[in-house]
Amino acid sequence: MRKLAILIGLVAAVAACSRAPGGDTLAYDPNEPFNRQAHAFNRELDAAAFGPVARAYGTTVPQDVRHKAANLRDNWRLPGQVIQYGLQGRGTAAAKSTTRFAVNTLLGLGGLLDIAAEMGLPYEETGFDEVFHSWGIPEGGYLELPVGGPGTERDWTGYAFDQLLDPTWYVLPVAASNALLALGGLDIVNDRYELDPVVEALLHESADSYSAQRIAYLQNKQARLAGGTDIDELEDIYADQ
Amino acid sequence: MPISDTISDRATGKGRAAPSPSVPRRSFLLGLAALGLAVTLGRPASAASTAQAEALVGKLSGELTQIVNSGRGEGQVYAGFESLLARYADMPAVSASVLGPPWRGATQAQKQAFVAAFQHYLSRRYGKQFREYRNARIEITGARDGGKAGVLVTTRVVRPGQESIAVDWQISDRSGSTRVVNLIIEGVSMLASERAQVGAMLEAQRGSIDGLIAQLRATG
Secondary structure (H helix, E strand, O other), X not given: OHHHHHHHXXXXXHHOOOOOHHHOOOOOOOOHHHHHHHHHHHHHHHHHHHHHHHHHHHHHOOHHHHHHHHHHHHHOOHHHHHHHHHHOOOHHHHHHHHHHHHXXXXXXXXXXXXXXXXXXXXXXXXXXXXHHHHOOOOOOOEOOEOOOEOOEHHHHHHHHHHXXXXXXXXXXXXXXXXXXXXXXXXXXXXXXXXXXXXXXXXHHOOOOHHHHHHHHHHHHHHHHHHOOOOHHHXXXXXXXX | OHHHHHXXXXXXXXXXXXXXXXXOHHHHHHHHHHHHHHHHHHOOOOHHHHHHHHHXXXXXXXXXXXXXXXXXXXXXXXXXXXXXXXXXXXXXXXXXXHHOHHHHHOOHHHHHHHHHHHHHHHHHHHHHHHHOOOOOEEEEEEEEEOHHHOEEEEEEEEXXXXXXXXXXXXXXXXXXXXXXXXXXXXXXXXXXXXXXXXXXXXXXXXXXXXXXXXXXXXXX
């Protein structure tokens, strides 16, 4: 019953996601004062702990082991993905995720090995952020959370749905769920390591690291949801010259 | 905003007016022929220029991979990137677009100094990322015509053992020669990102363009 109440609260949150006036999402930043405070905190956290831990993990743990950990975590996201693709009306993608999950769980030692990728079924990310996007719900304001990092109002609501509607939490024994949580943490640390030069440039070598991260996040997200750069959004740099 | 300007231009279809009925028939036909010629010449991006844009990116990415894999020192690699920018990008137009309204108030000397300093800054800021692409190869995946904005040539930087990266090159011939006007890495536009960064630097320099130029030049 409590979960139902949380879900209803989240539905109300996503329904409240606002649309940028005039469609100019880069100029629209209703949560800026809060975001900038969170950003200052996150930047210090990254410099003092997250960055150094990620570099230590990346340089001490061999790539092969790091990739196996990521494979395992990704594999157990697939049951949730099947629901997410279903809600987007993407039957083929849901079927691919199902096949991928069966192949890697049964033949790939529970997902440690990514055999499905070699069969032409690579891992593709999705989530409730994409579900809401496909339903036409606007992304809302940019929202940077302390520890959580960058996102939009729609992304953070989607993230909560990802967790609540992940069937593995309800089916797997507690020990396995905890192991997946730990692997999820390592996955984030590994991403931070693999993107180290980009993150360093954005967070620690920018004149205004808040706007650098915000623009990079929002544009990257829009391109991912649209399946590439939108040709109609290109700037005409000769327009005022 | 530049994007909405482009859209409103397209919507109003400004330019070409219909010939008035009082014009004599012969000159009307002549005018029509001239108009046809103007349409052919003035078309911002024809099929030919899509091919030209692709050829430019092919040449440019060949040089880029060569510099990255040359095994030369950091300073020489950055100098190589700077020369690449100068030869393949329309740096004065990119600089004007990034600096925005202050560009119009700048003196000729300041404009020249800004272009050089911004080129230095860009080669370091993006050079650090490109230096990571050692042993990578750049594959052209397509080219799309974006009308007045130019042609978008899409490429993938394929790195052994790591995820590939989508790098798109926006190419325009509006300056008279085919040049790069923007770089879009995984959907993130260099113009949009650097406009915000340069704006923040100018604010920190209390609006002084000379201060901004010195700061850009000092980028290590």
